[in-house]
Amino acid sequence: MNIKHHLDEATLVSYAAGAMSQAMALVTACHISMCPTCRERLAHSEAMGGILLESLSPADVSEDALQTLLDCIDEEPDLGAELLDCTHPNETESRTHTYDKGIPHALGDYIGGSLDNVEWKRIVPGVYFHDLPCKSERGGVSRLLRIAPGKAMLPHSHDGNELTLILQGSFSDEIGRFTVGDIADLDNEVEHQPLVDSDVDCICLIATDAPLKFSTLLGKIVQPMTGF
């Protein structure tokens, strides 16, 4: 995989901190799964969390709490560890069987492991969406979008952040060309109109933390119908 577009540093920090909506965290986790570069960068951001944890003044913890845990551990002696060791590979195996290649687990959990299982709803001819049950904030969305070759997303800008991860196909916009694994990590300073520029449907995973702002009349008409 040849990934050219990565996560913004501020997005990685927010993910590491556990400070994102579920919707934004899903897209971020999926890109990190696919991208060794961002995985390496995330390790640094999470190290920040480790240091901050170390820096906190310790809270009171009773000796009882420790004893409770030790009792709990006694009830699951080495058997517990063995069970974990055995179940882990099995779990991995069954997941690999049921999840299509190229589908990060975080997303696979929501779509039965395959994009083939997704029930699409049509917005306009050639443009389909499927809403995911992840919580977003401030009227944002969590959804899959499928756009036919030669079609364009309506031109829009944002009040907040927008994350778009390419799962299949490709598109181009004012910023560049995005192929599988690439992420467009945009905020309110950008207006763009993605155009699908290869001969397969482009499928993207999208999250926003505010409604999009459409700059055309058609967009303004379609918006209330689709919840974008």
Added chain:
Amino acid sequence: MENKPPGEDVENVVAMPTVTDHKTSADPDWSALLTRLTEHKDKAVYVRLFRHFAPRVKAYLIRLGLVESVAEELMQETMLTVWRKAHLYNSQKAAASTWIFTLARNKSIDLMRKQKYPECDLEQWEEEPDDQHDPCEQRIIAERMNQAINTLPENQAQVIYMSFFEGRSHSDISSRLGIPLGSVKSRIRLASEKLKWMWREGV
């Protein structure tokens, strides 16, 4: 849900935690201790890790806005996970404090949102980045980071604390501080890049 909804504790916004200037050299090497647990589930080692990390995990959960009893319960769950998942810990990938931080973070999110925090998976994507670390680097990073964080300008430290200790999103921080979203992100970027630069330079 007993925890306070984030955002109700306005005075918390500017309250900085005291970052203790602790001497890492005087502490045992927690990552090495946790690694011993990876090889052999030794309760004496676990007790030492518990005494050090449990009070900090609880303090972190309280800062996130959980009431004391819930924080206590989640701390116990987190520390039990440390025992159960110790065999998955890899000191080359993360310091002990970092690994335990991510466990506590995920537990708190699962509880507060009633949705599992989306985690990245590594099994099917086996490519590794080109530059591999030597085993002690995580510990060195941790020491340098501790020094570096105290040198951040206050407005950068503030957005880092609001992210990690209050769990606030960019847009939430933007409206609380009354500054544009772009400024929140550039402060976080500056802080993060400064810390990374300091690691590299060993300042």
